[in-house]
Amino acid sequence: MHLINNKEYSKEDFEKRLRFETEPVKRVTPVLQQVAVDLLEEMYNLNAIGLAANQVGLRMRLCSIDPAFMQNKKMPVIMFNPEVVECGEEFFTSPEGCLSLPGLGLKVPRIRNVKVKFLGLDGKEYTIEDDNSLLSAVIQHEIDHLDGFLMTDRSLEKIEINYNTEV
């Protein structure tokens, strides 16, 4: 797994890898379970609370999150085919960072209450409903990746991303 970020990739290569809608998985096979566990491990290695599969070059609708990791706890959630099925009307703004945009911190408006449906590591369907702002923000950030969006698209500030021009 190799993290895609703007410091290493040209704009074209970066966008080719991150600006597309990922493919849903049909079924959670043992091979995909291993991929998901590797993704989660990579997320912890990178000291992150969320990682989307396309950020490490995998073209599938899969992400791992663990908002508790910031409190030095581990409560991992692996999500295949995550999908927002209900959302509230209230927004809040939270500070976010992104492994694919190192060094950038942004205030990003997010929906406070979301209900998300996904397949877990065991292939069964789950829903998470949450109004805990951090969990909600992390889920929306990762689902955005899987849909080809970045936090810079959501921010009210106009941000120019600097890409690697030496490739």
Ligand SMILES: [Zn+2]
């Ligand atoms: Zn990100």
